[in-house]
Amino acid sequence: MLDAVKNSARARRALLLAPALIFLAVFFVMPLADNSARSFLTEDGGFTLSRYAAFLTDRFYLGVILETLILSAAVTVISVVIAYPVAYVLVRKAGRLSGLIVFLLIAPLLTSIIMRTFGWQVLFARRGLVNQWLVTDLGLLDTPLRWLNTPGLAIAALVHVLVPFAVLSIASVLQGVDRRLEEGALVLGASRIRTFFEVTLPLTVDGIGTGAILVFMIANGSFVTLVLLGGGFQTLPLLIYQQFNTTRDFALASTMSTILLVIALACLWLQLRLLRRQGV
Amino acid sequence: MRLSDWALWVFTIAFFIFMILPIAVVVVISFTSAGxxxxxxxxxxxxxxxxxxEYEPFMNSLWVSLKLGVIATAASCLLGVPAALYLSRSRSGWATAITAFMLSPLSMPMIVIGFASLFFLSRLGFGVSFLSLVIVHTVICLPYVIRTVTAVYRAIPPxxxxxxxxxxASRLTVFREVTxxxxxxxxxxxxxxxxxTSFDNLPVSYFFGSAQTNTLPVVMLAYMEHQFDPSIAALSxxxxxxxxxxxxxxxxxxxxQKMTVAT
Incomplete structure (x- = not known):
């Protein structure tokens, strides 16, 4: 009797979950499954692996996958290296200024990707502010440099979008480091630098990991920055965008998005493992 | 201050110049008198x-974006709040798995969600329509509601x-007056x-563009590809x-305080 009551209460509570679960199953899982299925189907409905075989043996497409991964990895490494000192200042040094720092980190997240790209285009135009500084004001160069459509500027713009996520991830782990461990190392005669590299840094590896995966995942899927700022990159999202717009080979685009999806799922799995280790 | 502290502060200040400069420049340009x-x-x-x-496509798409943002957010709350209430009080392994699943649209590449949904919704007969936009935006907005409500509700003692x-008090009264x-x-x-998120979204909305369903970011992108004038700055x-x-x-x-707990 009691069990029946308990079970019906549990069933009633599960109804709270049902609408969201059904909605996501139909409008999130099914489109992705449908899309992947298309990449395995021949024109007349049979099963084929030929697209993947072609994709993974073609030098050009292999290059695209590799370039996607390398670009994301580069953006991730740069973001983490830049983010760490900033997170360290935010948690350890800023004191009353920490509110301001958090605000300055969050404010860019409120701006559109279009706004930021527009800003980069203006700053680095041929007669833009940066060339004016370099040539006229500082006299470092004789002729203005061409910045737009260079890989460097595209990478800088991607870092600009993603680095706040890395700072916030690292800061949250740094906050939890037990400072007595550092004091212990100092008391026992380790230098500040040695204490940092042998105590603080290892204790924050998880934060670096979560931040890095987050940045990598977002970088892997981003294309608007690359469409507008150029840089000559050939990445999976850019190619999907082009297939959709011009070539219109939708089965190929499905193949590419399935590969992108698999990479994203692998990242998600890693992220969940890391978070579980942190006990979140 | 130690030398290393100086170095850290100089680095941090340089970092924020890097972060703020491209944005500040756009704000200034929106007030330019130049053409x-x-x-x-x-x-x-x-x-x-x-x-x-005065430019009609901006105003029309702004209206689409505002409507879309409000409706997708309302739908996300209707679906997400009950789910969050259930998930935050459950400590079982599969509740953790379901929470991870419900947050996972945040981790999937937007361009893949957009591309896949366009084909799927077309097969269901929704095609390129405002309703399709609402559906896809709800998929990407729902995780935000679930995440914040779960975080806040977990911190409240049962x-x-x-x-x-x-x-x-009846169940309904408890919900209305306490929860x-x-x-x-x-x-x-x-x-x-x-x-x-909805208002700013470009990679998903892009696939559902038509005269009636172009959102503001989609129109801005198209505009930027042909012209480079300060109206984009003013809009931004x-x-x-x-x-x-x-x-x-x-x-x-x-x-x-409560907001940061929630993020």
Whole structure:
């Protein structure tokens, strides 16, 4: 009797979950499954692996996958290296200024990707502010440099979008480091630098990991920055965008998005493992 | 201060110049009197703000984006708040798995969600329509609501609701009088992030573009590909001001402390 009551209460509570679960199953899982299925189907409905075989043996497409991964990895490494000192200042040094720092980190997240790209285009135009500084004001160069459509500027713009996520991830782990461990190392005669590299840094590896995966995942899927700022990159999202717009080979685009999806799922799995280790 | 501290501060200041400069430049350019986008500006004027109100595609798409943001956020709350209430009180392994699943749209590449949904919704007969936009935006907004409401509700001891129940309140009364007021900051924060995400979204909306369903970012992208004038700057500035005001108002209403717990 009691069990029946308990079970019906549990069933009633599960109804709270049902609408969201059904909605996501139909409008999130099914489109992705449908899309992947298309990449395995021949024109007349049979099963084929030929697209993947072609994709993974073609030098050009292999290059695209590799370039996607390398670009994301580069953006991730740069973001983490830049983010760490900033997170360290935010948690350890800023004191009353920490509110301001958090605000300055969050404010860019409120701006559109279009706004930021527009800003980069203006700053680095041929007669833009940066060339004016370099040539006229500082006299470092004789002729203005061409910045737009260079890989460097595209990478800088991607870092600009993603680095706040890395700072916030690292800061949250740094906050939890037990400072007595550092004091212990100092008391026992380790230098500040040695204490940092042998105590603080290892204790924050998880934060670096979560931040890095987050940045990598977002970088892997981003294309608007690359469409507008150029840089000559050939990445999976850019190619999907082009297939959709011009070539219109939708089965190929499905193949590419399935590969992108698999990479994203692998990242998600890693992220969940890391978070579980942190006990979140 | 030690030398290393100096180095850290110099680095941090350089970092924030890098972060703020591209944004600040756009804000300044939106007030330019020139007919082109360049910095520094020759003089000040408000003409580009006037221009965006005269240019019909901007106004039409702004209306689409506002409607879309509000409806997708409302749908996300209707679906997400009950789910979050259930998930935050459950400690079982599969509740953790379901939470991870419900947050996973945040981790999937937007371009894949957009591309896949376009084909799937076309097969269902929705095609390129406002309803399709609402559906796909709800998929990407729902995680924000679930995440913030879960975080806030978890921090509330079940004792409050139990006390109300013991004192004879019905299930509905407990929800209305105890639970809802307590989770309101989470709903507010989730709705805010949800709306801003929808309003700013380009990679998904892009696939559902038509004269009736172009959102503001889609129109801005198309505009930027052909022209490079300061009206894009003026629009971006307005959007930024709007987002900052919304964040400040939410902060005044519910406190930054609760908001950061929620993120």
């Amino acid at each position: 082109y986008a360049s910095f520094p500006i020759p003089g000040w004027s408000l003409k580009w703000f006037a221009r965006i109100f 004792a409050y609701e139990e006390a109300a129940q013991i004192l004879g 809802l007021p307590l989770i309101r900051p989470g709903i507010a924060a989730g709705s805010l992030f949800s709306f801003l 500035t307005l959007q930024l001001v709007f987002a900052v005001v919304a964040l400040v108002v939410a902060d005044r209403l519910y406190g930054i």
